[in-house]
Amino acid sequence: MKPKKSPYDHDRDGHDLTGEALHARLARTWGREPGLLGWLSTVDHKEIGRRYLVTAFIFLTLGGILGLVIRAQLATPESGLIDPDRYNQIFTMHGTTMMFLFAVPVMDAMAVYLIPLMLGTRNIAFPRLNAFSYYVYLAGGTLLWVAFALDVGPDAGWFSYVPLAGPEFSPGKRVDVWAQMVTFTEVAALAVAVEITATILKQRAPGMTLARMPLFAWAMLVVSLMVIMSMPSVTLASGMLISDRLVGTQFFNSFENGDSLLWQHLFWFFGHPEVYIIFLPAAGFVSEIVQTFSRRPAFGYIALVLALVATGLLAFGLWVHHMFTTGLPRLGYAFYTAASMSVAIPTGIQIFCWIATIWDGRPKFDTPLLYVVGFVVTFVIGGMTGVMLASVPLDLQLHDTYFVVAHFHYVLIGGAVFPLLGAITYWFPKFTGRMMSEAAGRWTFWIVFLAFQLAFAPMHWSGIMGMPRRVYTYPEGLGWELTNLLSTVGAFLFAAGLLSFVANALVSMRRGKVAGPNPWDAPGLEWATSSPPPPYNFPHIPVVAGRTSLWDNRGHLPAMQGLRVDDRELVLTSVIDAVPDVREPSPVPTIWPLVAALALTTLFISSMFTPWAVVIGSVPVAAALIGWFWPKDAKVHPEPVID
Amino acid sequence: MMRRASLLPFALLAACDTVQSTTGNDGSQSELFTGLFWIFLAVTGIVYLVVIAFLLAAMFRRGGRRQDGLPDEGESRDGGLRKALAGWVGVTALILAGLTVASWIADRRLAQAAASPALDIEIVANQWWWEVRYLDHEPGRIIRTANELHLPVGVPVRITLRSNDVIHSFWVPNLAGKQDLVPGRVTDLTLRPLREGVYRGQCAEFCGLQHAHMALDVTVESAAAFAAWRQRQSRPAPPPTTPLARAGHDYVTSRECAACHNIAGTPASGQVAPDLTHFASRRSIGAGTFPMSRGHLYAWIADPQSAKPGNNMPYVGLEPDELHAIVAYLETLR
Numbered sequence: 001m002k003p004k005k006s007p008y009d010h011d012r013d014g015h016d017l018t019g020e021a022l023h024a025r026l027a028r029t030w031g032r033e034p035g036l037l038g039w040l041s042t043v044d045h046k047e048i049g050r051r052y053l054v055t056a057f058i059f060l061t062l063g064g065i066l067g068l069v070i071r072a073q074l075a076t077p078e079s080g081l082i083d084p085d086r087y088n089q090i091f092t093m094h095g096t097t098m099m100f101l102f103a104v105p106v107m108d109a110m111a112v113y114l115i116p117l118m119l120g121t122r123n124i125a126f127p128r129l130n131a132f133s134y135y136v137y138l139a140g141g142t143l144l145w146v147a148f149a150l151d152v153g154p155d156a157g158w159f160s161y162v163p164l165a166g167p168e169f170s171p172g173k174r175v176d177v178w179a180q181m182v183t184f185t186e187v188a189a190l191a192v193a194v195e196i197t198a199t200i201l202k203q204r205a206p207g208m209t210l211a212r213m214p215l216f217a218w219a220m221l222v223v224s225l226m227v228i229m230s231m232p233s234v235t236l237a238s239g240m241l242i243s244d245r246l247v248g249t250q251f252f253n254s255f256e257n258g259d260s261l262l263w264q265h266l267f268w269f270f271g272h273p274e275v276y277i278i279f280l281p282a283a284g285f286v287s288e289i290v291q292t293f294s295r296r297p298a299f300g301y302i303a304l305v306l307a308l309v310a311t312g313l314l315a316f317g318l319w320v321h322h323m324f325t326t327g328l329p330r331l332g333y334a335f336y337t338a339a340s341m342s343v344a345i346p347t348g349i350q351i352f353c354w355i356a357t358i359w360d361g362r363p364k365f366d367t368p369l370l371y372v373v374g375f376v377v378t379f380v381i382g383g384m385t386g387v388m389l390a391s392v393p394l395d396l397q398l399h400d401t402y403f404v405v406a407h408f409h410y411v412l413i414g415g416a417v418f419p420l421l422g423a424i425t426y427w428f429p430k431f432t433g434r435m436m437s438e439a440a441g442r443w444t445f446w447i448v449f450l451a452f453q454l455a456f457a458p459m460h461w462s463g464i465m466g467m468p469r470r471v472y473t474y475p476e477g478l479g480w481e482l483t484n485l486l487s488t489v490g491a492f493l494f495a496a497g498l499l500s501f502v503a504n505a506l507v508s509m510r511r512g513k514v515a516g517p518n519p520w521d522a523p524g525l526e527w528a529t530s531s532p533p534p535p536y537n538f539p540h541i542p543v544v545a546g547r548t549s550l551w552d553n554r555g556h557l558p559a560m561q562g563l564r565v566d567d568r569e570l571v572l573t574s575v576i577d578a579v580p581d582v583r584e585p586s587p588v589p590t591i592w593p594l595v596a597a598l599a600l601t602t603l604f605i606s607s608m609f610t611p612w613a614v615v616i617g618s619v620p621v622a623a624a625l626i627g628w629f630w631p632k633d634a635k636v637h638p639e640p641v642i643d
Numbered sequence: 644m645m646r647r648a649s650l651l652p653f654a655l656l657a658a659c660d661t662v663q664s665t666t667g668n669d670g671s672q673s674e675l676f677t678g679l680f681w682i683f684l685a686v687t688g689i690v691y692l693v694v695i696a697f698l699l700a701a702m703f704r705r706g707g708r709r710q711d712g713l714p715d716e717g718e719s720r721d722g723g724l725r726k727a728l729a730g731w732v733g734v735t736a737l738i739l740a741g742l743t744v745a746s747w748i749a750d751r752r753l754a755q756a757a758a759s760p761a762l763d764i765e766i767v768a769n770q771w772w773w774e775v776r777y778l779d780h781e782p783g784r785i786i787r788t789a790n791e792l793h794l795p796v797g798v799p800v801r802i803t804l805r806s807n808d809v810i811h812s813f814w815v816p817n818l819a820g821k822q823d824l825v826p827g828r829v830t831d832l833t834l835r836p837l838r839e840g841v842y843r844g845q846c847a848e849f850c851g852l853q854h855a856h857m858a859l860d861v862t863v864e865s866a867a868a869f870a871a872w873r874q875r876q877s878r879p880a881p882p883p884t885t886p887l888a889r890a891g892h893d894y895v896t897s898r899e900c901a902a903c904h905n906i907a908g909t910p911a912s913g914q915v916a917p918d919l920t921h922f923a924s925r926r927s928i929g930a931g932t933f934p935m936s937r938g939h940l941y942a943w944i945a946d947p948q949s950a951k952p953g954n955n956m957p958y959v960g961l962e963p964d965e966l967h968a969i970v971a972y973l974e975t976l977r
Contacts, residue, residue, distance in 0.1 A: 088851075260825060330750065348732070358702060394683060400847045466665055469847075
């Protein structure tokens, strides 16, 4: 190491500092304190991402158990297993948990972990905000489930239509819990969206132009912008609901010139994009998996990117197809029918490109690619029923029946959970350093895939035969007995499949085959570092010249040098061409995000009991934020050197 | 998947027999639905098979890629696939445009059916029952009933829909698609039954605790039978004849029941619960909770809260003789 010449001449990675010595210096700089306080203070995107992932899977398990309870109740007509009050809480909790606490956060989890690695940077943008978002999410989910355990679980559906969810027809705290839980997840999701957007736009490795960005990053960019556009709508809606319920406003009370349909517009203006917020990250997984296992760059990169963007835009123009039965003007419906159907065009493009990649490559059908095949087979059925539901005359019959239940489980499980399981299998070695068992993975895939069909295909018939959703029981003799029984059997088998997936993951975490940095011989930057990656992600920041860096540069990935090793430093690049721009300090671990999240939690929860909590509770929040943003010494950062 | 597709017609045929099915074809609106549904099913089914065929071909094809599995930047060899993609987009767009137009035409025909109704009915939804009014210019011909609908076959009927509390959705799938009842708004639905028969409708928008028990019995009958039914319904309740029924009448018209229920021709004139004037002529109790029978009637009146937990009819704590009398009286309300 050179002696320092001036206060600005810090130790940097480069020719003088490399290998073990570099690792030791960077690990010290980017590591965190051991112990509980260090654990709670971490701002490492990988640690936060892992926590997000584990938490989301815990909520999946809880929500899944409720799904099984629902299926047990509906297995036979006139079942007395659970009473209607409990049932209504259970189906509300199932939907709320799956949508707000599993589907969106699990995609956030994958993005928070993977995006900085895929882009070749050392940490996510705004890493403290990232930690904060996790704690807020955890608090929101805990609030919901503790309330449910105390018999104060929401019971007005995951969509909380007013006036049923309003103060008159849902007295008590149940819907307040729902509305505040939504507030928590809004805060968390918006925070992650902002981090991901900033990371993608400003922290890509030098040379990774937008046109060379991994498709998963493109998907997450579109999704994050969608979150930023759509969340304000549900924020507004849930805020109005809370104030209707708690301080006596009348936004949704039609007897005081409020309007109950206003809720539906605001909710679905968020709720429909939400579906794509869940699906598009999965589309990103599929693109990455298909590319790696077909041994070929993804076919139609530009078409895939345009399809993502088009889906993101169209998603905002079709919320009214959730409202075809409300009696809005018929002429307007035609527009939403056309808009809803047109989503099938970008989706069809994506499906084509993925199959074409397999077609033109030399596919290797390991477990992740099997999930992609299962995804296509299943998701396209959901797409077809989606086209049917876009048609007004068909929707008038099928709306709010089990046909719709079948449709969105095909879309969400087939379209998002299958790719997710494939993605976890695919990136598991990166997360843990070990491979998941391939044999167990294949068995699991077949159980999950077949049991899913058994559980959800019969629901199409239940719906066509006239069975409405959200009923806690149904009479005999309407022809629904067999299909419901099949669904129940399938649901339990499906749960067994998911359980074996988790078991495989848990066992493989300890006993799996040790994976090298790049066990699948994949092309993305995340595979250029060790598995699991060190706290600083990359010893040297890679430099990118194509879309499949590790395939293009076998063994000699070019790298950039000159980032400080004695302080946390990132290189920021220009938005479009990823030309190195400035060096940027990256925040160090701190406990303040946790403190701020706890203060905010106190505010949110106590505001369910008195509006004054918003006033009084903002004091600790402000104090925590002051601690968080306490000014530090300005440092001068000369320009980096590209080698 | 393909096996499922081939089974579908049989499942649909089986479904036609039930009283609550979207494929019953028992109304001109539901007939439109079924026709359109088949078009969509055939088109999307074919597209699905094409996609699966492409997928299978891609999976089992052993192409001419480099043996080491690592192609150079593949875009240069994509010519054929690019053309196929362009073709695929074009075909998808055309198919979707076709389906959109088909859907639009069907929707227009649904809307046109609303042009000339011959019968006006108003339905007001409540948690968790349906109030039904047959409207007429002559006040004497206005009738009020609950949880049942009698319709003359072949006649277009306009149903005006309102809600007293939360959002409900009126849905008799054998006859027509659903229409929400939104508090603060008035919506309507026109339907034309094509076949005589008994059908079942059910609330299709989650409306709270007993959403599952908010059904509606629909009888489609000949014009003569309908006229006779309407004539009967417009009469006041028959006076009780047996001593037991008379005791029941006295209880019902002077005690708790009368506060909520109306029985035309008696002092019972409550307005917040189902009209009971011709109660015993209905097919079910508690908005489709039970079929109409003496046993269920006993169960319902003795303890409405275990029969349909959460409904607005309170437990009164009747003595056995009061219970016998009330049931005996209610059975005379035909």
